[in-house]
Amino acid sequence: MKKPKMTKAQKSEAIWGLAFVAPTITGLLILNFYPIVNTVWQSFFKTGDFGKGNTFIGLTNYVNVCTSSEFWGSLLNTVKYAVIEVPFSIAIALVLAVFLNRKMRFRSGYRTIFFLPMVAAPAAVAMVWKWLYNQRYGLLNQIFHTDIAWISTPSVAWISVGVVGVWSIIGYNMVLFLGGLQEIPHDYYEAAQIDGASGIRQFFTITIPLLSPTIYFILQTRIIAALQVFDLIYMMIDKTNVALKSVQSVVYVFYQYVFTYDNKGYGSTMVVLLLIFILFLTAALQKFEKKFVFYN
Amino acid sequence: MKFKKVIAVSMTAAMALSMLTACGGGDTAADSNVSDSSNSESADASGGENAASGSTDGLEVKIWDSMQKDGIETICNEWSATSGIPVNVEVVNWDSYWTLLEAGVSGGEMPDVFWSHSNYIQKYMDAEVLLPLNDYIEKDETMDLNNFFPDIVELYTNDDGTHYAIPKDYDTIALFYNKKMFDDAGLSYPDDTWTWEDLYENAKQLTKEDGSQYGIGINTDLNQESYYNIIYSYGGYVISDDHKKSGMDDPKTIEAMEMWGKVIKDCMPPQTTLAEADATDLFTSGVTAMQLAGSWRIASLKSFDEASDWAVAQIPYCDQNGNGQCDEGERVSIYNGLGWAAPADCADPDAAYSLISYLCSKEGQTRQAELGVTMSAYMGTSDSWKNSTDLWDLSPFLDEANGSAKLVIYPYSRSTIWAEDMKQQLVAAWNDTSLMAQVCQEIADSMNAQLAQE
Structure with missing residues (x-):
């Protein structure tokens, strides 16, 4: 089959279009694709100092990572973090969004307040929470008259970190939900009210099904983001913290290997495995999409 | 829709900008050794933001201790006054610094003059990314490396005798204590007769049951x-002299750590x-009564309101032979020293060396001590450091270096x-x-495994 020839106008439109996306394409190539390829490449090497003198060692890094309890431990920690962050941040944000979607006084004020944590730098958020949690001087222990080492007790620390994760992401999820809520036609609710459905019934039979594309989108992006958690843990948990081993995420351990131990090959292997893990998870989620998501 | 447009435009702009800076960085680095005119032209066009690294724009100095910044800046400015080359001193915290x-090494964009440390220097020397200083030192009449502590000079000298940094400072460790807490407990102040056991006994008495106060x-x-x-004052060692074997499982090391375990447990x-x-x-806020502190901390400790409650004593010793007095080798202070280095691909190596030479000259080193920045690696120039504060008598730090203690260089390997x-x-x-001995054994095993790979 012969391709239809482009007219002059079409041609110039295509050229201009390409010209406009060219900065983005080159940016992605240089800043995203090149590093990805390079990371995969490095994972097959024993890396030398300053990127010189790499020696090819095949799958040795993969064998070492897969047989190290540290990697599996950190993967478990990461999943534990995601298990707290994702469902709670979605559930709380959804309820907040429904409340803030009604006509009420100071509505935009509340919306701003809930969104504020998203505007603050994650490092700053972590520093403030670190001091709130401090066993000796922290506000939490002062208020509740307790003496709990919130971020230094292995069995508690992972929850403490998860709570900060939920707190800082609620506002963002809420805004996305508000957008989704406003697209639900009002007629459904009016009809439900005439039929005598309660507010809670309306929420579960109208809001949730019609919002499911948004919920699904947030669920997917949050899982991906939560599995890459690093900054909260890095800032809140000191290197000599006894709870570190039960909190450190895959990306945290990756950072340790690459920047403290200067073992880039090993570190790269860890993130490649994390990437594969996330890919599988996302693929599985996509499969379930048709089952759970209701498209109008 | 308007909102989306604004976001799209600003994101594209941000991306374009970050690309520009990335290119700019690469080109300026190439600029120093490539004379191809088209190449340097493009560098001029896009590399404006890298002002500090160009030879005409002055020298960029990087350090990691913000408490030393003012003093270092003062000395650098004195050099600028005679050389006419401006110097910009920047502080980056320890972790980010490395x-x-x-x-900077991989990207070809390092600061012009910077600190180096024994933990990392060997890697940089082996990769030959630092400026070899031998030729400069030879031509420089004011520079004689014999004036510095030999251990510190050796840190920055490769096996083939190439010097990659000139010593900047040295540090010793002494015991800070809170006079008020000793008075309240009716204890006499620490002095140079204290052994580590004395430290334990006193720290124990200074520890209160309710957790409001601890000894150390x-x-x-x-x-x-x-x-x-x-460890060293008990006759043990952390790493063997040839940097090949761990000493953490040495019986004397374990004895020392067990003693320290008592302090940890009770005080x-x-x-x-x-x-x-x-x-x-915890020490500055009055929770602990004593603190072992390196001389580099003086600059920050003296800024506290409570500073006048504190005093300094020599580091305790271990009476190995049990004769009741401190013999040679029984009092040990670990010491270390930083060095001033320049990168191999420095845009203006002569200027960089000239600045290093001034910082490490007798004059510069004396100024460093006078200004209270830290003790200087140039032997005999640190006495004035004592006078940099009248809050405490700092002589214990200097006495240790002048013979009252054995100085052991900070354990390091490649x-x-x-x-x-x-x-x-x-x-x-x-x-x-109770796990101390077991943990020390584990450390020795993993340390030996790592040393075998170096």
Whole structure:
């Protein structure tokens, strides 16, 4: 089959279009694709100092990572973090969004307040929470008259970190939900009210099904983001913290290997495995999409 | 829709900008050795933001200790006044500093003059990314490396005799104590007759049951200021002289660590507290009565309101032969020294060396001590450091260097990764001091495994 020839106008439109996306394409190539390829490449090497003198060692890094309890431990920690962050941040944000979607006084004020944590730098958020949690001087222990080492007790620390994760992401999820809520036609609710459905019934039979594309989108992006958690843990948990081993995420351990131990090959292997893990998870989620998501 | 447009435009702009800076960085680096006109032209066009690294725009100096910034800046400005080359001193904290420097090596954009440290220097020397200083030192009549502490000179000299940095300073460890707390407890102040056992006994009496006050607080990360000293004063060692074998399983090392375990158990806040609040903060806020502190901390300690309550004594010793007095080798202070270095691909090596030469000259080193920045590596120039504050008598720090203690260079090997590991491994022993011997054995095993790979 012969391709239809482009007219002059079409041609110039295509050229201009390409010209406009060219900065983005080159940016992605240089800043995203090149590093990805390079990371995969490095994972097959024993890396030398300053990127010189790499020696090819095949799958040795993969064998070492897969047989190290540290990697599996950190993967478990990461999943534990995601298990707290994702469902709670979605559930709380959804309820907040429904409340803030009604006509009420100071509505935009509340919306701003809930969104504020998203505007603050994650490092700053972590520093403030670190001091709130401090066993000796922290506000939490002062208020509740307790003496709990919130971020230094292995069995508690992972929850403490998860709570900060939920707190800082609620506002963002809420805004996305508000957008989704406003697209639900009002007629459904009016009809439900005439039929005598309660507010809670309306929420579960109208809001949730019609919002499911948004919920699904947030669920997917949050899982991906939560599995890459690093900054909260890095800032809140000191290197000599006894709870570190039960909190450190895959990306945290990756950072340790690459920047403290200067073992880039090993570190790269860890993130490649994390990437594969996330890919599988996302693929599985996509499969379930048709089952759970209701498209109008 | 308008909103979306604004976001799209600003994101594209941001991306374009970041690309520009990335290209700019590469081109300026190439500019120093490529004379191709088209290449340098493009560098001029896009590399404007890298002003500090160009030879005409002055020297960029990087350090990691913000407390020393003012003093270093003053000395650099004195050099600028005679050389006419402006100097810009920047502080980057310890962890980021090494990340940044490493990125600088790979990306070909390092600061012109910067600090180096025994933990990392060997790697940089082996990769030949630092400016070899031998030729410069030879031509420089004012520079004689015999004036510096030989151990520190050796740190920055490769096996083939190439010098890659000139010593900047040295440090010793002494015991800070809170006079008020000793008075309240009716104890006499620490002095140079104290053994480590004395420290334990006194610290125990200064520890209150209700957790409001402790004798001393040292976390696992303060190796140079605490347990390294004790290990050597008990006759043990951390690493063998040839940097090939761990000494953490040496019986004397374990004896020292067991003694320290008593202190941890009876006189210190729980490790969870130490990990959450900086150990030095616990001393400055009056929770702990004593603190082992390196001389580099003076600059920050003297800024506290409570500083007049404190005093300094020499580091305790271990009476190995039991004759009741401190003999040679029984009092040990670990010491270390930084060096001033320049990158191999420096845009203006002559200027960079000239600045290093001034910083390490007798005059520059004396100024460093006078200004209270830190003790200087140039022997005999540090006495004025004592006068930089009238809050405390700082002579214990200097006495240790002048013969009252044996100075042992900070244990290091080619890449001192094991020291970072040790800090984390010791946490278990801090939490349960009965595990001390076992943990030391584990450290020795993993350390030997790492040393075998170097």
